[in-house]
Amino acid sequence: MSEQDHIANDLQVLARQIDLTIPADCVAGVAANTQLLRGYVNLICGMTLPDTCPPAYEYRP
Amino acid sequence: MSISSLAQSIQSGRVSAFQHCAETLQRLKERDGAYNSVTRILESRALDAARKVDARIAKGESVGPLAGVPFGVKDLFDLEGHVTTAGSVVLNDTPPARRDAEVVQRLCAAGAIPVASLNMDEFAYGFATENAHYGTTRNPHDTQRLAGGSSGGSAAAVAANLLPFTLGSDTNGSIRVPASLCGVWGLRPTQGLLPLAGVYPFASSLDVIGPFAQNVADIRSVSEVLIGHSLAYEEDTSQLSVGILDGWFAQDLSEGLKVGIRAIESACLHTKTVTLPEVARARAASFVITAAEGGNLHLGRLKTTPMAYDPATRDRLMAGALLPSAAVIQAQRVRNWFRDIMHQTFKKVDILVAPATVGPAPRLDQPTIMVGGKAVSARANLGLFTQPLSLAGMPVLSAPLAPQNTDNSALPLGVQFIAAPGKESILLAFAEMLERKGLLGFPPVTAGN
Structure with missing residues (x-):
């Protein structure tokens, strides 16, 4: 199985979890964007934050 | 008029x-x-x-x-x-x-x-x-x-x-x-x-x-x-403490932007250089939050009518909808952390100055910008300097630099002025001071030019 096939397979697994069908014509584009986002996810997940730093769901100056 | x-x-x-x-x-x-x-x-x-x-x-x-x-x-x-x-x-x-x-x-x-x-x-x-x-x-x-x-x-x-x-x-x-x-x-x-x-x-x-x-x-x-209320600022704008952002915000800048920002710095009495930490991660968090929220908003229609979307938008939204919750929650935690950094920064300065983009408008037939020596998509990357600041939620005024040559043929370039939350009045007063000095403002295109 090629790398592209692996990525496409991963996408379909993720998509099934939210009941989304990725049309065949969209797989390449979604894969490219997923790769881009993975880079950003790795960047933020590489940051160690204190347990006392909660998520910021709204802005309270 | x-x-x-x-x-x-x-x-x-x-x-x-x-x-x-x-x-x-x-x-x-x-x-x-x-x-x-x-x-x-x-x-x-x-x-x-x-x-x-x-x-x-x-x-x-x-x-x-x-x-x-x-x-x-x-x-x-x-x-x-x-x-x-x-x-x-x-x-x-x-x-x-x-x-x-x-x-x-x-x-x-x-x-x-x-x-x-x-x-x-x-x-x-x-x-x-x-x-x-x-x-x-x-x-x-x-x-x-x-x-x-x-x-x-x-x-x-x-x-x-x-x-x-x-x-x-x-x-x-x-x-x-x-x-x-x-x-x-x-x-x-x-x-x-x-x-x-x-x-x-x-x-x-x-x-x-x-x-x-x-x-x-x-x-x-x-x-x-x-x-719904006046944004008058009664204090002396010459006494404002101005931070010029460097590091992330000084990369890949066109010469015109460098000259324009130096001129702003020279026009202020109290300036210092400010380096914000973890700006790349702040931008990444903004990317992830946007993709996840946008993808979730459109998920129902992406299931039923995906081909009705602009293909570029659809593929980005689908990728966002697939993001795991751990990534989105981490992004929101980075956001909270970065806000605290910005709040601390505004205890030391009144205004921050940063470029708005790396340079002038890209050509339609070459919609790329240079970042780190590489040509990257303008559509996805023109927000290099704006995205990290969005994450913090502070007010930001985008101001056009004045043309730097006399024939007005140069393309516009913009800078960002950032203030503490609710301090729009300071942004406007500071910009008015620089506009009066001739450093800001770009003439509009009229029917004759």
């Missing part, structure tokens, strides 16, 4: 609101073909409103600080009786809006007249205003170049002198990027300051709306109506 002068001329009866409105509509029809900033002209509504303004003035009534002033809105603001497209065809079968967006109501109550809706990237997901359904908006200063986005129609209409002011929205830089590339002013107010009722969302925890105009006085006039 400034917006306040125009409103005074109409209020005093020297200028007819109806005549001015009719001329504005004619100008839009005659000149917008070159720019494609307009998606819909609200002719009958505008002329009816203008007649009412004139009738009220004839009866001796005071109409308001924006009496008879025409304006346009990005195509994601509700306008009563019209379907809000958000730059897509996906929403075409939704019912027409039952009322104007709340901020449009505020402007109308002050006498302003909505005359057009304006082009944008589909669902505001882009920095280019290249729209598969409604076409590309062209930069009025060079129609072979991008206007920027996603509020590109709003910026271009002001830069082309078609409208005195417009409204746009800014999630990651969608006011500041096109304002910068088109040489106009744009304000992203403090997160949560202005109501979003009747504004189609993109990534709702980051979305903010704000005005575009040709000068800072006009931004002030419109912002005071939108916010």
Whole structure:
């Protein structure tokens, strides 16, 4: 199985979890964007934050 | 003529609101073909409103600080009786809006007249205003170049002198990027300051709306109506402490931006260099939050009608919908951490200065910018300097640098001024000081040039 096939397979697994069908014509584009986002996810997940730093769901100056 | 002068001329009866409105509509029809900033002209509504303004003035009534002033809105603001497209065809079968967006109501109550809706990237997901359904908006200063986005129609209409002011929205830089590339002013107010009722969302925890105009006085006039109180700053602006952002914000800059920022630094008495930590991660968090919220918002339609979307938008939204919760929650924690950093920074300075983009508008046939020595997509990366700041929620004013040569042929370049939450008054006063010194302000394109 090629790398592209692996990525496409991963996408379909993720998509099934939210009941989304990725049309065949969209797989390449979604894969490219997923790769881009993975880079950003790795960047933020590489940051160690204190347990006392909660998520910021709204802005309270 | 400034917006306040125009409103005074109409209020005093020297200028007819109806005549001015009719001329504005004619100008839009005659000149917008070159720019494609307009998606819909609200002719009958505008002329009816203008007649009412004139009738009220004839009866001796005071109409308001924006009496008879025409304006346009990005195509994601509700306008009563019209379907809000958000730059897509996906929403075409939704019912027409039952009322104007709340901020449009505020402007109308002050006498302003909505005359057009304006082009944008589909669902505001882009920095280019290249729209598969409604076409590309062209930069009025060079129609072979991008206007920027996603509020590109709003910026271009002001830069082309078609409208005195417009409204746009800014999630990651969608006011500041096109304002910068088109040489106009744009304000992203403090997160949560202005109501979003009747504004189609993109990534709702980051979305903010704000005005575009040709000068800072006009931004002030419109912002005071939108916010509902005076933005006067009574202190001495020469005593403001100004931080020039370096590090992330000093990379890949065009020479013109370097010169412009140095000139701003020289014009201030109290300056220091400020380095914000973890800006790359702040930008990454903004990317992830936007993708996840946007993807979730559209998930239902992505399941049923995916092929109705602009392919580029659809693929980005689908990828966002697939993001794991751990990543999104981490992004929101980074956001909280970065906000604290910004709050601490504003205990040491009053204003931060940063570039808005790396350089002038990219060409339509080469929609890339250079970042770290590599050509990358303009549509996805023009927000390099705006996205990290969106994450913090502070007010940001995008200001055009004054042309740096005498023939005015140079392309516009923009800078960002950032202040502590709720300190829009400081931003405006600081910008007015620099505008008076001749460092800010780019002439609009008129019919003759």
